[in-house]
Amino acid sequence: MRYLKLIFANYKYCLLRLLEFRAEVISWTFISVFWALFHLAIMNFIYDQVDSVAGWTRSEALVLSVTGSLFNSLLWFFVIPSLLDFGEKIRKGDFDFYLLRPVNPRFLISISRFEFDNYLRALVMILVIIKLAPMAAPINVSQIIGFIVLYAAGIAIYYSLFFLITTLSFWLVNMESLEDIFDSAVTLGRYPTNVFSGAFRIIFFYVVPMVFVATFPVQVLLGKSGWELVGLGVLMAGIFLFVSDKFWNFALRHYSSASS
Amino acid sequence: MRKYWVYYKTGMAQVMAYRGSLLVWLVCNFISLATGVAVWLSVSNRGVLGGYTISQLITYYVLGIFIGWTINWNPFPGTKKEIKSGSIAATLVKPVSFLGQRAMWEASWRSVSMVFGLGGTLVAGFVLAEHISLPNIGSNLFLLGISFVLATSLQFMLGMCLALLAFWFTEIEGLASMRWIALEVLGGMAIPLGFIPQSFVLMVKLLPFRYMYSFPMEIIFAKVSGADLFKGLILQTIWLAIFIVIYRLMWERGLKAYVSIGQ
Secondary structure, three states: OHHHHHHHHHHHHHHHHHHHHHHHHHHHHHHHHHHHHHHHHHHHHHHOOOOOEOOEOHHHHHHHHHHHHHHHHHHHHHHHHHHHHHHHHHHHOOOHHHHHOOOOHHHHHHOOOOOOOOHHHHHHHHHHHHHHHHHHOOOOHHHHHHHHHHHHHHHHHHHHHHHHHHHHHHOOOOOOOHHHHHHHHHHHHHOOHHHOOHHHHHHHHHHOOHHHOOHHHHHHHOOOOOHHHHHHHHHHHHHHHHHHHHHHHHHHHOOOOOOO | OHHHHHHHHHHHHHHHOOHHHHHHHHHHHHHHHHHHHHHHOOEOOOOOEOOEOHHHHHHHHHHHHHHHHHHOOOOHHHHHHHHHHOOHHHHHOOOOOHHHHHHHHHHHHHHHHHHHHHHHHHHHHHHOHHHOOOOOOHHHHHHHHHHHHHHHHHHHHHHHHHHHHHHOOOOOHHHHHHHHHHHHHHOOOOOOHHHOOHHHHHHHHHOOHHHHOHHHHHHHOOOOOHHHHHHHHHHHHHHHHHHHHHHHHHHHHHHHHOOOOOO
């Protein structure tokens, strides 16, 4: 309950701070929608020339692209902004104050910043998925639930992965290109990941699991795969959360303050 | 000229501090390239798509690493920062052209990024050798060079014009982002313009974005030749002249609106 209150308190603080710059929020809100539409347009241009890509038809691939955009929006809601903030705090020595508070520092870091300019994009993408998915395949309640669970597992996996990478800031103080790495990892999940084979397949399935951005959730939603994928997603989420937590504790033991 | 050379040398020193970031960006490029190549190799129709064969499409993206890192001049962040922070006041009292100074900073950055881009292209080309279709640009090399210079100048001037909006508006990052969307879709950076539906072709040919990236690529892959090539070069020149005029007007009005405090 205490942790929930902290989330809402920080959410409200970030929202009030952002509303001081209303024009900026409005402009970025519409620009983020434009970016999502841009990716949809590119997918459409490709499918004007081909019938399928790796066995995915146009309507299936559009659902995939939109699902990828939604995933990006959700990560940019609080995961990525908070982690980028974390790197900055270590550089400036502000991280020490997080260690002094009577709250789990990892929790505090993970909810330190909320960004609201992707709200409209997320909403638009959800509406588009609701419209497009039934056109690609018949949908039932079980598939929808499986999609949501797998999606949540995907967010947990990416949160853990990005947290693990950001924890390297304890040693590599200057990690300015983090945002580009995160963006690349998520943006590419818009494409069907079964286009890869060999070593790339292993990397994009297990190391940087792009499959959980959109491919696996959409496969479950469209009935192309069953609950075994959901189970795999939940298992992977558990593993990634465990590993990132272990690494975090290891990093904390070796942290030396920048003298705040 | 020597004073501008100093800006170039100082810029080079600064760029070398970011060589780690350049490497990361190159890795991100490789990831994008790997995905793009995998997608094109998985399409159902393996003939000519958007006017390009699959090999040409893959070559388009491989060459795009070097070309993008060479011609995508982006003075926007540095110029905007200089105006917003007030450090432009120090430049205004010096006997240097602000445009020249920014061009030298950008040139120093591109001198290094071009090397990274070339390295990246060569590595990608080596790995994907069996899928590459090297274009023959021998006869158009001179015109390609002119087109490159014009495309680079167009990107630079667009970035400068957008950055000068900082004289009047507090938040202009959104416009910079829209510029990249326009370049990706209408400039051919995300996908060759041959894929754009016919109903948009006239708009694409009239707007400046094609001439900032796609047009040099079209020369490389012999998608334009003869009279169309010369028309394209003329349009590049006309757009460059337009952006120069817009820049001069914005600069004069911006200086009148600008107030420097405590510099």
